[in-house]
Amino acid sequence: SRPTRDLIVRAVAPEDGAASGLLEAEDAGVLVAEADRVRFTHPLLASAIYGAASAERRRRLHERLAEVASDPEERARHLALSTTDPDEAVAAELEQAAARAATRGAQEAAAELFAGACRLTRDELSEERARRELGHATALRALGDLEGSRALAEDAAERASGPLRARALLLLGDTAWIGGYPGAIEHLELALEAAEGDSGLLAQIHAKLVNVSVALDPAGLLSRARAAAETIDPERDPAPAASVYLDLVWAETLRGHGEQRELLERWRTCEERAGPDAPKTLFALIYFWCVDDFEAARARYAMEERWYRERGEDVWRAERLAHLSRAELAAGNWDAAERGVEEACETIAQLETPGPWAALFRVRAIVDAHRGRLERALATFHAERAGILWWEALRLSGLAFVEYAAGNHAEVDRALTRMRELTDSIGVRDFLPDRSEPIHVESLVALGGLERARKELARLEERGRMFPRLWITVALPRTRALVLAAEGDVTGALAALDELDVDAASKLPFDLGRALLVRGRLQRRAKQKRAAADTLREALAIFEHLGAPAWEAQARAELDRVGLRRSPDELTATERRVAELAATGLTNREVAQRAFMSPKTVQANLTRIYRKLGISSRAELGARMADERRRVAPQK
Secondary structure, eight states, X not given: OOOBHHHHHHHSOGGGOHHHHHHHHHHTTSEEEETTEEEESSHHHHHHHHHHSOXXXXXXXXXXXXXXXXXXXHHHHHHHHHOOSOXXXXXXXXXXXXXHHHHTTOHHHHHHHHHHHHHTSOTTOHHHHHHHHHHHHHHHHHHTOHHHHHHHHHHHHHHOOHHHHHHHHHHHHHHHHHHTOTTHHHHHHHHHHHTTTOHHHHHHHHHHHHHHHHHHOHHHHHHHHHHHHHHSOTTTOHHHHHHHHHHHHHHHHHTTOOOOHHXXXXXXXXXXXXXXXXXXXXXXXXXXXXXXXXXXXXHHHHHHHHXXXXXXXXXXXXXXXXXXXXXXXXXXXXXXXXXXXXXXHHHHHHHTOOGGGHHHHHHHHHHHHHHTOHHHHHHHHHSOOOSSHHHHHHHHHHHHHHHHHXXXXXXXXXXXXXXXXXXXXXXXXXXXXXXXXXXXXXXXXXXXXXXXXXXXXXXXXXXXXXSOOHHHHHHHHHHHHHHHHHTTOHHHHHHHHTTOOHHHHTTSHHHHHHHHHHHHHHHHHTTOHHHHXXXXXXXXXXXXXXXXXXXXXXXXXXXXXHOOOOOTTSOOHHHHHHHHHHHTTOOHHHHHHHHTSOHHHHHHHHHHHHHHHTOOSHHHHHHHHHHHHHHHSOOO
């Protein structure tokens, strides 16, 4: 508390000389006045003086402070500290103050005030006690204390009946799902029974039941989501309807039914109708990075971050930031991805919120693997196995990439074979967050498992037919080339890589770099030394820009095997790429975005290009590149 000078003077009896006492304390360096506020110069002084007072004296002082305090929350705190026995009037005032604190996003204050309200509620007032316990549990859930939230919600569910019991069971189901505790679906099914007759509450419970089924009951997800979509009225209950429509998108996609544009449009319409204050579904941001819609992912994160910040839910802000980091990683913004996930993990570590939030550290481990920090990445993924099938499949998918980065092909195969067993067992044909077929093919080829590599390629092709996505479009030429090369058809493999759309692939620079690395290797095998050197230098430039040491090393090793020196006046592959882009009329900034480099690096490349070609303007560059295209064009 930071009381005002006036409050202290009014709270202390005149004969005790509060005003002069304050001045003496300030002169002695015990208190300091900032504007009209008074505080101790050190927290230890406050705790020592407070601790030295008797319990009765402290109680009387809080009682007097409650009488003179003008702020409702401040008054409620002093009332709680001055009241030792159950008192319904005080408990009710604490409950109201707690609700106000929760509304403004002060979740710690809300939890403290709800706890006081529960303490001062008589046992025979079951409904009041349950309602206050539920408020306390909700605040703890927002703070990430799932164990504490769960215990309070269980007690509230036992005490309450009807809609209040349903709300307690709804919270129990939510915390069980997030925390990996048993009984999430069972709690929510009981909540449906308790909410009978309350259409709005029933809609919320149906939406949550579908939501948790994505991870907890993927086999039953589709039927449950379709039933909920028929049950909920999107006009009356747009927020639950929006949640169900997006979960139905996931359900249909996981079963291999392809992109769900109509359902996505329904989701957007309902969410807009629900308004900015409505709860946000967790799967929108994840969906956007899964389908490579990075702009949508960033916009979604900005909206969700603001929503959780306004409500004081720092744990959920961190969780959302980790998912944004996955999108930035795929988009080639590795520095942003690293900053984001490190901040998210630091938040979780500071809040000491155990259990389910460990998934954020697995996102960090994936970033680590890209950056070459393999020891920490492997330790993170091997630390524990998830008890829920969905999360274990995700863990295995992430572990496989880390093993791939480490060059452990047998471990890649082991992890992904187990992951496929899990997803196949529940009828998942398109595991949206997983992109492992290309690395599985590469590992199987390295292990001599050509027939199995063909099957993995076929699986990737099937996923591309079911639901075309950029990452699949970019990965397919490389993956086909790996299989064809393993069959001994280097010419066919290079032809497969000719299908690579470099402009499209530029949105996924790491994937483009790996495709170029494979092409360079194959060109070297085909004795195309000049082409191999150019391709490998282009791949190397991408890996250097990203900061991917393992792949930098591979590209350098391949270049060494080519053993070809470049003429001093010959354009490098990177310079040629910059020249071609600049010749189309793009600005330096636009060229930088296409070529994965800074505008300053583009300018440095253009300076070298002008010098090597003996030109001095963009117009001359455009003419020179046009002449070159005419020279190499096939004669009719």
